[in-house]
Amino acid sequence: xxxKTDDSxxxxxxxxxxxxxxxxxxxxxxxxxxxxxxxxxxxxRVADADGLAAVSMSRVAKELGAATMALYRYVGSxxxxxxxxxxxxxxPPPGPPAPEDDWRAALTRWAWAEHExxxxxxxxxxxxxxxxxxxxxxxxxxxxGLRCLDGTALGEGEKMSVxxxxxxxxxxxxxxxxxxxxxxxxxGVEPSEMMPAYGRLVARLIDPARFPALHRVLSAGVLxxxxxxxxxxxxxxxxxxxxxxxxxxxxxx
Amino acid sequence: xxxKTDDSxxxxxxxxxxxxxxxxxxxxxxxxxxxxxxxxxxxxRVADADGLAAVSMSRVAKELGAATMALYRYVGSxxxxxxxxxxxxxxPPPGPPAPEDDWRAALTRWAWAEHExxxxxxxxxxxxxxxxxxxxxxxxxxxxGLRCLDGTALGEGEKMSVxxxxxxxxxxxxxxxxxxxxxxxxxGVEPSEMMPAYGRLVARLIDPARFPALHRVLSAGVLxxxxxxxxxxxxxxxxxxxxxxxxxxxxxx
DNA sequence: GCTGTTATGCGTAGACCATACGCAGAACTA
DNA sequence: TAGTTCTGCGTATGGTCTACGCATAACAGC
Numbered sequence: 001x002x003x004k005t006d007d008s009x010x011x012x013x014x015x016x017x018x019x020x021x022x023x024x025x026x027x028x029x030x031x032x033x034x035x036x037x038x039x040x041x042x043x044x045r046v047a048d049a050d051g052l053a054a055v056s057m058s059r060v061a062k063e064l065g066a067a068t069m070a071l072y073r074y075v076g077s078x079x080x081x082x083x084x085x086x087x088x089x090x091x092p093p094p095g096p097p098a099p100e101d102d103w104r105a106a107l108t109r110w111a112w113a114e115h116e117x118x119x120x121x122x123x124x125x126x127x128x129x130x131x132x133x134x135x136x137x138x139x140x141x142x143x144x145g146l147r148c149l150d151g152t153a154l155g156e157g158e159k160m161s162v163x164x165x166x167x168x169x170x171x172x173x174x175x176x177x178x179x180x181x182x183x184x185x186x187x188g189v190e191p192s193e194m195m196p197a198y199g200r201l202v203a204r205l206i207d208p209a210r211f212p213a214l215h216r217v218l219s220a221g222v223l224x225x226x227x228x229x230x231x232x233x234x235x236x237x238x239x240x241x242x243x244x245x246x247x248x249x250x251x252x253x
Numbered sequence: 254x255x256x257k258t259d260d261s262x263x264x265x266x267x268x269x270x271x272x273x274x275x276x277x278x279x280x281x282x283x284x285x286x287x288x289x290x291x292x293x294x295x296x297x298r299v300a301d302a303d304g305l306a307a308v309s310m311s312r313v314a315k316e317l318g319a320a321t322m323a324l325y326r327y328v329g330s331x332x333x334x335x336x337x338x339x340x341x342x343x344x345p346p347p348g349p350p351a352p353e354d355d356w357r358a359a360l361t362r363w364a365w366a367e368h369e370x371x372x373x374x375x376x377x378x379x380x381x382x383x384x385x386x387x388x389x390x391x392x393x394x395x396x397x398g399l400r401c402l403d404g405t406a407l408g409e410g411e412k413m414s415v416x417x418x419x420x421x422x423x424x425x426x427x428x429x430x431x432x433x434x435x436x437x438x439x440x441g442v443e444p445s446e447m448m449p450a451y452g453r454l455v456a457r458l459i460d461p462a463r464f465p466a467l468h469r470v471l472s473a474g475v476l477x478x479x480x481x482x483x484x485x486x487x488x489x490x491x492x493x494x495x496x497x498x499x500x501x502x503x504x505x506x
Numbered sequence: 507g508c509t510g511t512t513a514t515g516c517g518t519a520g521a522c523c524a525t526a527c528g529c530a531g532a533a534c535t536a
Numbered sequence: 537t538a539g540t541t542c543t544g545c546g547t548a549t550g551g552t553c554t555a556c557g558c559a560t561a562a563c564a565g566c
Contacts, residue, residue: 030563072555130432134451160470243499285542
């Protein structure tokens with residue numbers, strides 16, 4: 001009752017509304033010298049080049065040859081800019097599933113597409129997300145994911161839950177992978193030597209009597225050689241899809 | 254070959270080494286007026302009260318009646334302090350699995366324990382984690398998790414992968430839940446009205462022809478009533494454990 | 507063509523932030 | 537007692553976001 005909830009729901013930031021094509025420009029006043037997409041593209045360029053930490057309002061403005069405060073005519077806050085950066089950073093959604101794919105193949109392809117987007121733009125993982133997706137492309141990804149489950153016997157709520165489960169997994173796995181990469185760059189170590197070095201460090205720290213299971217894992221050489229991160233990704237994804245498959249079979253049969 | 258890798262592996266920050274009980278204090282000089290645990294506790298207190306964003310070096314120092322720069326004698330940087338905050342924020346690990354529990358019950362209990370820790374201290378989710386765990390309690394959680402899989406036919410590497418899968422899921426689910434809570438607080442909306450409001454907003458934005466699957470989900474009223482977040486958590490966890498169970502059966506049989 | 511309205515570009519300034527550096531003094535060793 | 541070493545912390549630098557307000561440009565209506 002506190003907020004305006006007549007039929008419009010929560011208030012949408014102006015820049016997001018314009019991303020949906022709502023809200024046309026009033027004809028008065030001087031022509032804008034920039035546009036929201038221009039600013040977002042510049043911010044994405046900065047993040048691509050120097051990481052998310054380099055994205056400051058002044059840096060983005062410099063990229064455009066504009067003054068810092070000029071940006072605030074287009075985006076309401078830095079957080080709003082970040083949300084729009086995420087939207088364009090993911091890129092266009094992967095498209096509907098191929099007709100010859102069953103739900104599992106389609107969902108696998110979808111997960112790999114998100115994985116690839118996050119691999120190319122690892123700064124996406126560092127953007128603090130502050131709510132469910134409301135930008136056009138983000139919802140486009142959701143749409144394409146939901147379509148993968150179209151033919152199945154799952155309820156609509158279950159489809160959504162499954163998608164949430166998978167996108168969460170993809171994000172998480174990508175986060176771990178990029179942390180290894182960034183850590184190795186920061187420490188000046190070969191990426192292939194990162195996990196082995198971590199294994200040696202933990203082995204040196206822990207007392208085998210207090211950490212028997214961990215000690216056993218390390219003794220088995222689990223972290224000693226660098227595994228292909230893609231194998232790790234496939235492993236977890238297949239476990240989850242096995243679980244989803246079990247549910248679908250139960251609903252079908 | 255670039256870094257010092259004789260037998261010590263990567264260099265450990267001083268405050269972390271002292272958390273493991275290594276590195277005793279040299280006997281010279283004035284007695285320290287504070288200690289690392291004192292500082293970390295104060296920082297945790299600030300985060301508990303006002304969120305992670307309120308944790309600045311000056312705020313923590315004020316909490317202790319000390320000067321800002323005094324903290325830097327104990328922790329090398331704010332990031333180091335954050336790492337130590339996470340270690341104590343999680344609290345002690347849940348302990349080894351109960352003898353009467355099978356792996357699935359044990360792992361479920363472990364996941365709920367982490368879920369609960371993250372629910373009580375949602376600022377833990379906002380700490381940018383910058384690498385695999387190296388602090389004592391963090392590795393303690395890992396140890397207790399690995400023990401849940403002790404009797405199974407999984408390989409050591411598979412146990413680690415399963416644990417990574419589950420802890421990632423728990424974190425992800427907790428993140429989503431806390432975002433809803435924080436969003437409702439920020440918007441001044443009842444938490445139970447948050448997801449329905451989101452559903453109405455998305456329904457208003459999307460064109461049913463371009464987003465048919467999404468439209469169908471919303472029409473089915475998926476977001477209309479607020480589901481119990483615990484049910485959502487249980488759903489995803491059971492899917493993952495079903496997948497793990499399938500793997501264990503394959504390895505056993 | 508003139509006037510009023512409105513939107514833009516952006517300069518200034520305030521309130522934070524992390525942290526590099528260096529100095530005064532305390533507590534130990536020899 | 538002299539020398540060494542470590543603590544506490546004041547000062548200063550360079551960065552952040554953004555509130556506010558002013559000059560100006562472009563349109564609408566008369």
